[in-house]
Amino acid sequence: MPSMLFVLGVLFALAQAPAQSSTPPPQASGYVGEDTCVTCHEAEGKSFHQTLHGKAADPRTPAAAHSCETCHGPGQAHVDDPSKPGSIRRFPLMAPRDASAVCLTCHNRAGHVNWKGSMHDARNLSCTSCHSVHNAKSERAQLKAESVTATCVTCHTVEVAKQQRSGHMPVREGKMECTTCHNPHGSTNARMLRTGNWINETCTACHAEKRGPFLWDHAPVREGCNTCHDPHGSSNERMLVAKLPMLCQRCHIGTRHPSTIYDNNQLNARSNRLIGRGCVNCHQQIHGSNSPAGNTFLR
């Protein structure tokens, strides 16, 4: 804890230092300045300065450069003839990748570095598909909708609907959101997953106990958590893609109890392979066992 406080103190002290001095931006021709823009676009000017974009103390913000014209381009032609097409950058009218290119001028690091070539870029979405600089509705991230989920549901209705199922992660309770697992701006992992380099590394970022490596690994678990679980939700316990024992019987059919039909007669007999948690009533260590006697995941 003392070392943490020391680091905190050093960082805070560094933060108080003046920002890196820099060269003034080139005064290219055609810029009219923010005061001219807000003559007509007062509301946009106001909303702009209520966001981080409007904080000129950050040298990477539009406010620190040409303000409105940093993103919209030099405004002289627009002032001369506002109705002239192409006189200024109007993002809703721009090709999505052109619109994104403007944003990526500054948003080119950390979580945005993989935007180009991402699944969303591939489908011709732009930053302005989800975000609004002047009319954001969300508490964070300047989203067009009130929340991350409300943004994603526009296209991903099936995944969001699954959050309403009985087996679900705490997304609808507000303890997680889509971006807890996914980076909509692209990632080096599969399926735009935010953490790690494979699906399991994302899941075990929170469920670290299941990452092993175990003395006895269960192959499909090692292969991918989504072999058996639907992370968006399902009607089954623990978000399983099917009920037990039917799910296990997709791979385990050999002889004796894995090959048995667990029908209503078995239910009436209260077979402990059908009721409750099914196979896991005994094979508890299904994610892997560290016991030398754990070959069938009973110990």
Next chain:
Amino acid sequence: MRTMRFELAAACWLLAAGAAFGQQATPPPEPGQNSSLTRPADEGTVDFGFRATAYGDESDRARYQRYRDLRDGVFVDGFRWSKADDRHFWELRANRVGYRDQDYVANYNRFGRLKASFAFSQIPVFFSDVSRTAYATASPGTLTLGSAPILVQGGAATSAIYNTLATPFDLRLTRSITDVRFAYNATANLGLSAWLKNIQKKGEQPWAGTFGFSNAVELPGPVDTRTTDLGVAAEWTGARGSARVGYDGSFFSNNITTLVWDNPLRSTDSPTAGPAHGRESLWPNSDLNTGSISGLLRLGEASQATAFVSLGTLSQNDALIPYTINTALAPPALDRATADASARLTATALTFNSRPAPSIWLNARFRSYDFDNRTPEFHVANTVAYDTSVAAFAEGGTSPYSFTRRSLDLEGSWTPVVHGALRAAYTRETVDQTFRTFDNTTENTLRLSADGTGVHGMTVRAVYEHSERTGSGLDEQSLDDIGEQASLRQFDLSNRKVNRFSTVVLFAPTSSLSFNGTAFVVRDTRPDTGFGLLDNQGDGVAAGADYVPSDKLSLGAVYQFERYSTLQKSRQANPGAQFDDPTRDWTTSGRDHAHTLTASADLLKLWPKTDVRFTYDYVHATSAYVYALTADTTLPPVSQLPELFNTRNRLTADARYTITPHVGAGVVYWFERYEIDDYAFNPSTLNAVALPSFISLQATYRPYTANTVWGRMTVSW
């Protein structure tokens, strides 16, 4: 290995190039311009009041509160305070103060220089409020029955008797997450970041401790774990590229790595009749250390390449418990004293993206992930089942699974009009694996998509995907070795053909009215599977509308129907002649249907100073598993299982009245009704088990009806 070396070399080349070209950074513009509109702000808001819930008879309070805490009492919620000036931003947030689902956030931003954040959040998991157990915790990881006379009951025990011995308790656990992050811009081009995250889980969860087919025991499994994640990274960004180097560490520690519990049927160890206690390993402690380096290189105005390399080790070396706790058995000698388990993780990602012309977009991506399991085989000649008997283990030892995934994506997009794009993409994914029925699988996927946005208020997105996966190096003997049918194909590897189509349509004929619709179809067949999952289908449609005639009124609704079906095949057999008898074949047809309806109405200032919001959610999901026998079956007739269903209705109403510009009063009402019929968890099932075949915690699934009311004041400043 040669391929991996090439990937690493290519990645390093790109990284080096990115760093070299990145030196030509453009100086940042002068700060402080155009700040005339910036206003210092010191504002906040907080809700407080009381809450109470009335439940219907026999309601499942645990499910209603599965991931939240809705206990009656006073509350402080939605606390927000922030202050900003030209250079700084401070923020504090708190939700559900003092409750099990509380969270707190503190943010500081020195614009352009430092971001610091602290977050603490708790997520409760409330499994059951009607659980019962006769087990008591003698010490962490040791569950005893004490003198519970169930031992005396032997095979004649009943649920009724057990219930008199078992103590009711709330089965729950809590996840507490502390997250601290810093991001510091050392220079205009160099950013440093560090983070520390701690996840603590404490409580109990359903856990199995079996002694055999007729003695399955469900225990309140203790959970007391901590995961500490930390990381540091440096990122350099310039005009021509960027580079990042980082380290991530994750350390999982379990305070209870062994569980010991009493056998309810025996008080003495026996070499034939079983042990007095059971013992199993719980989650082992493990460390994950990962270093990564990545770079981005801009190639002219229209192209860029990125490279990413990550090297990591995952290891655990917990002491191994003996094969059995049964002192009447001679336990086999351990091959080694500790697990000595480790894996090397290597990941690479290379991309090239280009727009050679405004209407052409090209993308290539190569990604690999190598899970190289370095755990030495643990030799096992004899093993112990259920702490009851020593038996030969024919397989001879463990199977440390390894795999390497490689995927190549090639995509091209053409935008003939500004807001329309046509895309074709090809993906080839290969997976090499050890100890599986296939040594290798290859999946080729073709995707075609069309996206049109904002044309006369219409957005249409559609994608069609066809993929085929085939395996090679089939080892049917490996199936025979473990007593499976040779024509079984495990569904995560089996050959398959998949066709998918999905579309999204949004139409806004006027600025106040919009319609939306989605549809999807999935057809997944496994043509070479004799036994196992044969096919997996799904389709669904959704339709909705939003009507916002004014700032005062907003209406929206969307309905979705999904249906999924599966077909799997098995053969009921004992070893011997039955194993090869096709008249003993049977299939299971699985079916899942789900109806989802969401509706909302916002009435803002429709009446003076009053905002009212309504939401309604409805979900009705049904499942069925239907068995079928062959025409010439020699199996007895089947009696089909009942259909499963669950239905959830939720209505919320939130009314707020603004008394003064800084003070408001409001009432919130939630109505939630959950109905469920699950034969496996119904009280009529779990409460009527003839012991000792299954001694459960009786964490049954039950319906609930809940009416929750908040009375609250909102103060803002």
